[in-house]
Every structure is written in C-alpha cells, then in structure tokens.
Amino acid sequence: MKPPIPGAQTPDDALAIAVVGHTNAGKTSLLRTLTRKRRFGEVSDRPGTTRHVEVVELRIAGRPALRFFDTPGLEDSVALWDFLQGAGADAGMNRPARVRAFLQGPEARGSFEQEAKVLRKMLEVDAAFYVIDSREPVLPKHRAEIEILNSCARPVMPVLNFVRDPASRLADWQAVLAGSGLHAQVRFDAVAPFVGAEQHLYQDLATLLPGQRARLQQVGQHLQQEASGRRDAASRAIADVLLRLAALRRGIGEVVYAEPAARARAEQDFQQLARVLMRGCADQLLEIQGFAEDDARLAALPWQDGRWDNDLFHPEALRQAGRRLGMGAAVGASVGVIADLAVGGLSLGAGAALGGALGSIVSQGWRQIGGKLLNQLSGVRELTLDNALLFLVALQLVGLARQLDRRGHAALAQLEQGTASDAALDAPLRRVVQAVQPARSRPDWEKPGSSSDRRRRVQDEAAALLRPLLEPTD
Template sequence: MNNQSSLLRLAVVGHTNTGKTSLLRTLTRDTEFGEVRNSPGTTRHVEAVRLTNDGHAVVELFDTPGIEDSMALRDYLERLVQPGERLDGPSVLERFLQMPEAVGRFEQEARVVKQLLASDAGLYVIDVRDPVLAKHQDELRILAWAGKPLLPVLNFTRSEEQRIDEWRAALASVGLHAISEFDTVAPPLNGEEQLYERLALLVKESHAQTLKALITNVQQQRAQRLEDAWRLLADLLVDVAAWRMVSEPDERSMQESTRTMQEQVRKREERCVKALLKRFNFTSRDYLPDTLSLDGTRWEMDLFNPDALKDLGVHMGKGVAAGALAGATVDLLTLGFSLGSGTVIGAAAGGVWQGLDKWGQRLLGKWQGKMELTVDDSVIRVLALRQTALIHALERRGHAAQIPIAIARSVVALDTENSPEPETTAPLADAPTAVDWRKGGLPVELTEARLHAEWSTMLHMQNASGRREQAVAALAARLRV
C-alpha cells in the first residue's frame, strides 16, 4: 500500500479561468469534479483528488484558486525583502504566508502559494487564447520562487484564437522549455501519456517511475474501454439483425407490428448509448441522441422517420419509405418457413401495403401465409455508422467539455446510389477485416444472425448461445480494425 510520502503531489495552478478544474476532470475522467463555469474565480478553495494504479493511490492533484492579482502581489513580495537581506524564493514566500495580507487582500494567492510549496511539482495551466500580458509574466516569476518543478500545460490549443508560439516564447524566457499541449475539451488520444512523460523529466526518479507505470495503466485502460465499446456495438447489431416479428398479413396488423418493431429497436439502441456513455464515464448530458441543429433548423435523427431515412440515402420503395413500414424488410411465411432461403421483398412490399387487392391479395390467396418483419439492412448500416461515430467522439472527448456530442448527418448517411452489389464476406475463422458500412454485404456475423431469431435479446425466447457469443466477439474484433 502506498503511504502518504510516496504520493506524487501536484499543485494545479494558474491564472483565474484558464481550465485548471477542467484539466483535473479530464485526467480523472470525472465530469462531476469541482465546478466548471465560463466565469472568473469559480474555484475558491483547494480541492484534492487522487489517481490510482492497480488500486493504489499514486498521484494526488490539488485544484487551486486562480491567481487574480499577480502584479500587486509581486510588488508586495519584493517589499518584504529588506535591504541587505539575501533570501531565496521559498523563504520570501514563507514570510509572505505569515503576513496579515495572506489572509486578507491576497488570500486567494496565498492558498496557491501554500499548496505549491507543499507539493512535489506544479502544473501551470495556460489559456493560450489569451495574449501574454505583464500579469502573466509576474505570475510566472512568483510561481518560480517556490523552487518547485513547474510544467506549463497549454489549454484550448484547438481554438482558432490560440497563441501557442507567443506563449512558448514567453515560457522560454523564464527557463520553462518542457511544455505539454493538452486541450481539456478535446485532448489528443495520447495527451495524458505526453503530459506524464514530460512531467517525469522534471521530478525525482522515484516519482518518474510512478509516472511511467501510470502511463502504462492509462494505455491499458484506454485499450480496454475501446474493446468494451466495440463489443457493446457488436452486441447491439447482432440483436437487431436477429430480431424478427411475425404478423398477420393485413395492412393494419402489419403497421402495428412495424411500430412495435421500431420501438423495440429504438429502446435497444438507447440501451447501447447509455452503456457506451457509462463506459467512457459520461452521462446523458453529453450526447444529443434525437435531434441535430442543421442550418438553423431541427432535423430528426429517428432511425425510422421516413424523411430522415430518405435524407440518409435509405431507399426502399415508395410505400416503405413513406409509411409506417419504414425501415422494415418483409418476408412471406408459409407454415413457419420463409419463402425461399432468406428471400426478401422489402421494396416490393410498398406495393403490397398500398393496395392489397393487387399483388398482395393474390399472394395471400395462394399461400395463406403470414408476414415476417425484420430490420432492413440499410437501417442496420445507419445504426452501425451512428454508434461508431459516437464511440470515436467519446474516445476524443474531454471530461470538461460542456457542449453535448452531436453526430453530423453526413457521418451516418449512406451512398446507396453508388454502392456495388453485395460482396461475399469473410468467414469467422479468417482474420478480421475492416467494415465499410456504406457498401458491400453486411459482415458475415450479421448474415448468420439473420438465421437465428433466438440470438436477439429483444425477444422473450432468447437463450444463451455459445455460437452467438462467438459471433459477437468476431464482429467486435472486425469493428476494432
């Protein structure tokens, strides 16, 4: 068990409203830590949080208030040194903490100084959208007097207003050359590792080894999150592909059955989304699942909204695309078996439901059969594209981000006009290959799921199946490529 002295203690410091709390949220993957607002002075007290490795606390981070009046504080600190005195920086700061001003005029700054002096190193968070001003330069000199290793962390680096070069020059002028670029809203995939690698160069060897072990843990955790995410998606797609519903052949029954099918698929997708958000330590506040704002209007992303399907490039015939059967493929059943092996008449079904007295009545009169509903391949493709986009967005999202994820229409739209004929997919035994959801056949795992209604957890008759688990694992591996 790590004791208190073995912890690497890091003070997170900087000017007010630069993203110190946001950095801690992202490093701890905790959207609830502290308070994040676009206003100065949000953090008023020092708050601590720990990072663990293999169940043991290894790093303790201290969120400090923003430094608000560095120019006045520097003038005051210089007056504390009497003529002829030779005091080093830490001694000057210790003297300051004993003065009445440390609990009065400079109370906020005193909390920062006290915590930095008590820590092994500091992370100096900078909003690179700000110009380098005299107050920032005085701030840096005050922090340097603490005599602690200091790693500047450049925040908001993805902003068009960033002044990274200006800040790098200013930091170099005070001897700070080791710098980490870490956008807390949209951090790079290896951002944590880079931050810890640079910090390891500044601290003593025992702490450097702790950071190297933490880097390995971060990489392992990221890989596990992604593996779990792709499995969640594979499980969803197998459920939806295997799902089917038998209906009486009259139009009213078919429409009611289709609405039931659509609602079941919506709920199943919602379960997947909630599981993905939880796995990446986000909440429902971080995702807009139903609507997107495009060109000043609201555009519905319902998988089964006829207009939405059409907008996404899903073309299944007039009757299907325009009515309650949107997103369904229909098979004619005779004595419990489908007409042919996997024969689908989805597009033609539009004609059936628009006028049963035509072709549909003749079919029914001949076969006296029932109809089976399954989810159309195109809808499965859109579903896969949407959840894939969500996984990539969650992987790149910082836990301080305030704007919910919105999946752009272009990301999930199909190109059915230019799609080639379905291709034969590789068997499960072969090495996984990347899936192109916009063209070619569905992955073989989903083709097989079509033949096994019992694989769908959306059905009451679903039973555990070793083959289903193999298919889910194989599809997840294919999605990870």
C-alpha cells in the same frame, strides 16, 4: 519512494501535483479530463469558481498513484509579485524564503488570501501544472504569475490549454515561457484532448522529475490499457446490439398485412423496438466512457431530442445507407422494415416466388431449417430490419463511440450527431453487417443474456471487425 520535500504533507507515496494558474484558465476542466471524473469541482465560464483547494486522485490497482490539488485562481498576481520583491530584500532572503515569510505574515490572511492558498500548496507538492488559457494575450499579470510560481522552487510544467481554438496564441505563450526558463511545455485541450495527450503530459513531467520516471511511465501504461479496454467494451456493445437488431422479428397476420393503416402501425411499433435497443447501446457507450445519460452537459444528445429517431428510419438516410452497403436504392419499402414470409426464422422476401424462395433457403443451408420447413409455410408475415438499417445503426454508433472517446469530461458544448461520414468505414461496416447475418435465423438472440457459444463467436467476430474503427486518429 519519492524524494523528501521540505513541508510535504502527502500521507503516502502518491505523487503530489498542484494545478495552478490564473482565474478561469481551465484548471478544473483539466483535472476532470485527466481523472475522467465529470462531476469533480465546478466548471463554468464564470471567473473564480474554485475558491478552495480541492483534491482528486488517479488510482492504479486501487492505490493512489497521483494526487492532484486543484487550487484557486491567482487573482492579483501583479500586486503580490511587487510585494514579494520588496519583502525580505534587506535581509538578502532568496525567493523561496520570501514566499515562506509572506505565508507567515498578515497579508496571507488578508488581501492575498486566495494567492496564499496557492503558494502554501506549492511548497507542499512534488511539482505543479501551470494551466494557461492560450486564447488570452500575454499580459503583465501572467508574467507576474510565472515569476511567483518560479519563486516556490518546485518543478513547474506549463500546460497550454484550449490550443485547438482558432483564437489560441500558442506561439506568443511558448516564447514567453521559454524566456522564463520554462522550456518543457505541453499543448493540451481539456474539451477535446489530442490523441495521446495525457501520455505526453506525463512523459514531459518525467523530464522535470527524473526520480519519478518509472512511476510516471506506469501511469502512462495504465492510461493506455484503460483506453484500450474502453474501446474493447464499446466494440462489443455495438456488436451485441447489431446482433439483437438482426435477430429482431415480430409476426403479423395476413389481415394486418393487407390493411395499409394496420400494417403501418405494426411497422411503427417495430421501429420503436429498434430505437429502444439502439438507445440502450448509446447509453452503454456513455457509461463506458464515464459519462452519464442525465449529465446536464450531454442533455441534448441526438437520440434524446428526436434527431436520431427521425434519421434512423428516414427514407433518404436508408437509401444512402443502402447505396453505401452496395444494395442500390431498393431498401425495405424505404422504412427499414421488411415484411417476410415466416419460414423457420429466415427472411424469404414478401414478393419472392415460392420456388425462388426455396432456392434461397437451399443456398443458406438446410440445417438452419431442419425438417420443419414445410410445416412453417403458414403465410404468416414477420417484420425484420433491413440490412441498410443495420448499416446505418453501425455508422451512428461508431460515430458516437469515436466522439465520446475524444470528448473531454469538462466539455460544456452540446455533442453533435454521432453519424460517421468517413467513406473508409463502408467496406469494414459491410463486413460487420455480413458477420451478424447468422442472427437472422436465431430470433432468440434478440434477448439480452443469450449466451450460446455460437452467439458469442458471432459477437466476437463482429466486435473484432469493429474494434479497429474505434482507434483514435488525429
């Protein structure tokens, strides 16, 4: 149980934390990121978008562990501090008593109505996060805010927001806070959080609330487990779509194959099937990370405005992917699609001599074909996806998963294209592409819900290779 606090009104043992600060400092943005609730409150560049105290919870095992109170901005802190300094001075009242007296007076319902909402909540909670826009210069209004919050006799944890921004004045703020006795400070960025920033936030809060250390450690462990679970799910989603793409094939007759326009249409239709599968995986990654396809802040994602459609089958992108995959420049007629002889579901290569093709089959194992080999040399062509295309898809989806993992739920800016360019990914992704090759002989693996033991093992292997690539780095 948390220690009793005079005036506390939390109906259970959830830790109550007020989120306070100047207007437009990023309080609601911080809470969206901490709770992964992208639609909580209103986030805008307009000042004063939070006008009332709003509540959001962080739950563990279905029970609230932390209860955050998003408060209005402190709009006229200088005038309020002047008022508090004069109020009760003759009676020798201490600072908390002056705050309580102010809340009982007419000013709390008049010119300082918004500030009164903040101070009233400050007296009810266990601690406060004081959110600071570190891009702003330190002004008298900020110094007054610090004095007012300290007057409430509650532990205050300054959260220096937007510290990644080049305009951040981090050193100035750190000096001012330390001069006011607020030595425990947290650097944060609600738009693009640092790796482990949430855990550090709660660890530092525990120094101000030693009686709540065990609870806050539990919160940190819970956050780590949830993040790990999201990365596990993302790696399995990417592995699944790579299996489905490797298994994807469509037959075309000799007449269609021989006529250039008809063949081009067949290839375009086949490419569209691949795009649909990839977009479905991208939407899955959004859902895993708590975003939504129709989220206005993510409305211009690459696969929604055609950039991925163009890049996915762009000849130069495929040639580069082929080189990174170790295939040289010869890639599936530069369209990412190969028209192969249909032989038991295996790709023989349209230009291969029959003897060479048979040798390739033998090297891959007769059991994949069984006794149907000779009966299936029918001359029907099958469209399949080139390995360079699989490599490029893996690059793009790994890039997207990484970006979403690092994207705060308050981000307003357009997400850039998700293709990962790190050359260190080449070797592990080559192994991923190799791991999904068994799907080449299993066209039934294209369908969702294919639940054979063999498919699960192959997906597990590919996911295990992908999983380390999704670990955060800073």
